[in-house]
Amino acid sequence: MNTNVKGHIVSVFGNMVTAEISGRVVKNSVGYCLRRDGVRLLCEVIRLRGNLSDLQVFEETRGLRIGDEVDFHEDMLSVTLGPGLLGQVYDGLQNPLPQVAEKAGYFLEPGVSIFPLDVERRWEWTPAVEPGNTVFAGDSLGSVPEGIFEHPVMAPFTWSGEFTVESIAGKGAYTIEEEIATLIDADDRKREVRMHQKWPVKRALRVARRRLMPTDPLVTRIRIIDSMYPVARGGTYCIPGPFGAGKTVLQQITSRNAEIDVVILTACGERAGEVVDTIREFPHLEDPRTGRSLMERTIIVCNTSAMPVAARDASVYTGVTLAEYYRQAGLHVLLLADSTSRWAQAMREISGRLEEIPGEEAFPAYLESRIAAFYERAGLIRLRDGRRASVTIGGTVSPAGGNFDEPVTQATLKVVGAFHGLSRERSDARRYPAIAPLDSWSKYAGVIEADKVERARSLLQRGDEVRQMMTVVGEEGTTVHDFTLMLKSEFFDASYLQQNAFDPVDGATSRERQQFVFDKILEVIDLNFEFEDKEEARNTMIKIGNLFRDWNYAPWDPNVRPSRTPEPSSGQTPDRHEKLKNPLEPHPQIRGSVNTGQENEPEGKKDGQVQPNSKDRGDFLTILRGIDKFIENKGREAKREDEIPGDKHSSHLLQKAKSITADARPRSRRTLSGRGPEEEEHKAPKTDDEG
Numbered sequence: 001m002n003t004n005v006k007g008h009i010v011s012v013f014g015n016m017v018t019a020e021i022s023g024r025v026v027k028n029s030v031g032y033c034l035r036r037d038g039v040r041l042l043c044e045v046i047r048l049r050g051n052l053s054d055l056q057v058f059e060e061t062r063g064l065r066i067g068d069e070v071d072f073h074e075d076m077l078s079v080t081l082g083p084g085l086l087g088q089v090y091d092g093l094q095n096p097l098p099q100v101a102e103k104a105g106y107f108l109e110p111g112v113s114i115f116p117l118d119v120e121r122r123w124e125w126t127p128a129v130e131p132g133n134t135v136f137a138g139d140s141l142g143s144v145p146e147g148i149f150e151h152p153v154m155a156p157f158t159w160s161g162e163f164t165v166e167s168i169a170g171k172g173a174y175t176i177e178e179e180i181a182t183l184i185d186a187d188d189r190k191r192e193v194r195m196h197q198k199w200p201v202k203r204a205l206r207v208a209r210r211r212l213m214p215t216d217p218l219v220t221r222i223r224i225i226d227s228m229y230p231v232a233r234g235g236t237y238c239i240p241g242p243f244g245a246g247k248t249v250l251q252q253i254t255s256r257n258a259e260i261d262v263v264i265l266t267a268c269g270e271r272a273g274e275v276v277d278t279i280r281e282f283p284h285l286e287d288p289r290t291g292r293s294l295m296e297r298t299i300i301v302c303n304t305s306a307m308p309v310a311a312r313d314a315s316v317y318t319g320v321t322l323a324e325y326y327r328q329a330g331l332h333v334l335l336l337a338d339s340t341s342r343w344a345q346a347m348r349e350i351s352g353r354l355e356e357i358p359g360e361e362a363f364p365a366y367l368e369s370r371i372a373a374f375y376e377r378a379g380l381i382r383l384r385d386g387r388r389a390s391v392t393i394g395g396t397v398s399p400a401g402g403n404f405d406e407p408v409t410q411a412t413l414k415v416v417g418a419f420h421g422l423s424r425e426r427s428d429a430r431r432y433p434a435i436a437p438l439d440s441w442s443k444y445a446g447v448i449e450a451d452k453v454e455r456a457r458s459l460l461q462r463g464d465e466v467r468q469m470m471t472v473v474g475e476e477g478t479t480v481h482d483f484t485l486m487l488k489s490e491f492f493d494a495s496y497l498q499q500n501a502f503d504p505v506d507g508a509t510s511r512e513r514q515q516f517v518f519d520k521i522l523e524v525i526d527l528n529f530e531f532e533d534k535e536e537a538r539n540t541m542i543k544i545g546n547l548f549r550d551w552n553y554a555p556w557d558p559n560v561r562p563s564r565t566p567e568p569s570s571g572q573t574p575d576r577h578e579k580l581k582n583p584l585e586p587h588p589q590i591r592g593s594v595n596t597g598q599e600n601e602p603e604g605k606k607d608g609q610v611q612p613n614s615k616d617r618g619d620f621l622t623i624l625r626g627i628d629k630f631i632e633n634k635g636r637e638a639k640r641e642d643e644i645p646g647d648k649h650s651s652h653l654l655q656k657a658k659s660i661t662a663d664a665r666p667r668s669r670r671t672l673s674g675r676g677p678e679e680e681e682h683k684a685p686k687t688d689d690e691g
C-alpha cells in the first residue's frame with residue numbers, strides 16, 4: 001500500500017476534517033487521521049481544494065487536534081469479497097460486529113478495525129478450470145461450499161482483458177489467504193489469485209455480460225405485494241411510510257419469506273434497539289426453504305443512529321456491493337435498506353459541513369442523482385456462462401410527518417419500479433400490511449394476470465368512493481347497490497389484502513395459493529346478490545368474509561388444483577425452471593411452502609393433517625366447499641347453518657358473525673421467531689360498514 005502522502009489537520013468540524021496535503025491525493029480515496037494516542041481513524045477524501053483536502057471521518061473525531069497527521073492511501077473505500085460473508089453482521093465499514101464487541105467490549109472504541117473474513121477457516125476447494133484455459137474477470141476458477149450454496153471463486157473483477165490459467169490448486173482445503181491460481185495476462189505478467197478480493201464500494205460491479213429487463217416476479221408471499229403491486233427479480237421498490245407504520249416489520253417478513261437466495265439487510269441509521277432486535281431474531285428464524293437458520297443466507301450491515309453519520313453512507317454502499325458480489329456468483333439477491341431517509345440525512349449533514357449550496361429542504365443538490373445511482377445498481381443480468389442472476393433493491397423511506405412530497409420520497413419515486421406507500425390510517429386500524437391499496441403502484445407483472453388485478457383495483461376504487469359519499473349522506477342516503485359495492489371492496493381488503501404477519505400459515509402465501517384464492521375472490525365479487533336491504537347485504541358479506549379469513553389460516557392443500565390453465569406469457573414463468581438451470585443451487589425445488597414448511601410438505605400433510613398448533617384451524621378443502629356453496633347460492637342458503645357441508649368450524653363462524661361486525665381476529669405483536677411477548681388482546685379494527 002502506498003502511504004507516502006501525508007497531511008496535517010487544519011480544522012475539525014464534527015466528523016469533517018480538513019487537512020493540508022503535500023502531494024497528490026485522489027477523491028474518494030481513504031486515509032487515516034492519527035490521534036496522538038496512536039488511534040487511527042478511517043476517513044475518506046470527499047473534496048479537494050488546492051492543497052486542502054476535506055475528509056469525512058467514519059468515527060468519532062473527539063481527540064483529534066489541529067496539526068495531527070493524516071496518512072493518505074491510494075485505495076478507495078472498499079469491501080473485501082470472498083467466501084464467509086454470509087451469516088455475518090457488519091458495521092458500515094465491514095467490521096464484523098461480534099468480533100469488534102469481543103475486542104472492544106460494550107462500548108465500541110474508535111479506530112478498531114478487523115478483517116471481515118475468517119482467515120483461519122479452511123474451505124473445501126474444487127477447481128473448475130485447467131492450466132491453459134482462458135478466463136476473464138469474474139469467471140469462476142473453482143468453488144467452495146458456503147452454507148447452502150456453491151461459492152465460486154472468481155478471477156479478480158479489477159483485472160481487465162484475457163488471462164491464461166498457468167496453475168490451479170488441486171482439490172483440497174485452503175484458507176482464503178492461500179494462493180489458489182496463477183493467471184498470466186496478455187503482457188505475460190503472472191498474477192496470483194486468492195479466494196478473497198477487494199472492490200471499491202462506490203463503483204457498481206459491472207463484469208456481467210448483459211443486463212436484462214426484469215420480468216419474473218419476486219414472490220414475497222405477501223399477498224398485497226405479489227398480487228397487486230409486485231416486485232420483479234432485479235427490480236427496485238420503495239416503502240415510504242410514517243413512523244411506526246410497519247416499514248421495518250414489512251422488510252423483515254420479506255427477508256424471511258421471499259423466494260430469493262441471499263438477503264442483505266442494511267440497517268441505516270435506525271434505532272439501535274431495533275437493529276439489536278433484528279440481530280437477535282435472525283439466527284433463531286428458520287429459512288422456509290431449507291429449515292436451517294435464516295442467518296445462513298443473510299448478511300446484516302448495520303449502522304445505527306448512535307454511530308457516526310458518515311458511516312451510514314458507507315453502509316448503504318457496502319450493502320449494495322455485497323449484493324452485487326453474490327449476483328456475480330450467480331445468485332438472486334435481495335437488498336433491503338432501512339431507511340434511506342437516514343442515509344439522505346447523513347448526506348445533508350455532510351453537505352452542510354462542506355458549505356455546499358443546499359437544494360430543497362437543505363438536502364444537497366445531488367441527492368437525486370445519488371439515490372438514482374444507488375437504485376441503478378439493482379438489475380437482472382446474464383453472466384458470461386449464460387446464467388441469470390439478480391439484485392433487487394427495496395428501500396424504506398421515512399418522510400417526516402408521513403408527507404410523501406418531501407425530496408427523498410420524490411427522488412426515490414422517480415427511479416423505482418414499484419411503490420408500496422404505507423398509510424397511517426391503515427396501520428392505526430391495524431390493517432397490516434399497511435400498504436395503501438389505492439395509492440401504491442407497480443410497473444412489474446405479478447402472479448395474477450393484469451386484467452384481474454385491474455378488476456380488483458377498480459372495485460377498491462369504487463368502494464372508496466361510496467365510503468366517502470357515505471360520510472356525507474349517511475347510510476340511509478346510499479343505495480343498496482352502492483352499499484354492496486362498498487361491502488365487496490371491504491371484503492376484498494379484509495380477506496385478501498390484509499395478512500397476519502405473525503401467523504405461520506397466513507403470514508406467507510405461496511404463488512399457487514394466491515392464484516387460487518384470488519380467482520375465488522373474484523367469483524364472489526362478480527356475484528349479483530340482489531340483496532333486499534342493507535342488513536341482508538351486511539350479514540351476507542360478513543359471513544363470506546369470515547369464511548375467507550378462516551381459509552387464510554387453514555394450511556394450503558396441494559391437492560387442490562388451480563382452476564386456471566397456466567399462462568406463461570403473463571410473467572408467470574415458473575421460477576423453479578430457472579432454479580433448476582442454476583448449478584449453484586443445490587435446493588432447486590422452491591417448495592411453495594410457508595415458513596414452517598406446513599404447505600406442500602411432501603408427506604404427512606396430505607388430507608389436511610392437523611398441524612401441532614392448528615387445533616383451531618379449519619381444513620382448507622372443507623372451507624372451500626363452504627365457499628363454493630356460498631357462491632352457488634349467492635349466500636342465501638348459507639344462512640341455514642346446517643347447509644354448510646359438515647364443517648363445525650364454519651357453523652361456529654356463522655354464530656360468531658351475528659355478534660361481530662368486523663374481523664376481530666387477534667393481531668398479535670409476537671416477534672417473528674415467536675419468542676416475543678404474549679399475544680395482544682382482541683382489537684377489532686373499525687370498519688366503515690359498522691353502524
Ligand SMILES: Nc1ncnc2c1ncn2[C@@H]1O[C@H](COP(=O)(O)OP(=O)(O)OP(=O)(O)O)[C@@H](O)[C@H]1O
Pocket residue numbers: 241242243244245246247248249250398432433434499500501502667668669
Ligand atoms: N405486518 C404487521 N403485522 C402486525 N403488526 C405489525 C405489522 N407491521 C407493523 N406492525 C406493528 O407496528 C409496529 C411498528 O412497526 P415498525 O417498527 O415496522 O414501523 P416502522 O415504520 O419501521 O417505524 P419507524 O419509522 O419508527 O422505523 C410493530 O412493532 C408491530 O407491532
Ligand SMILES: [Mg+2]
Pocket residue numbers: 247248249270274338
Ligand atoms: Mg423502522
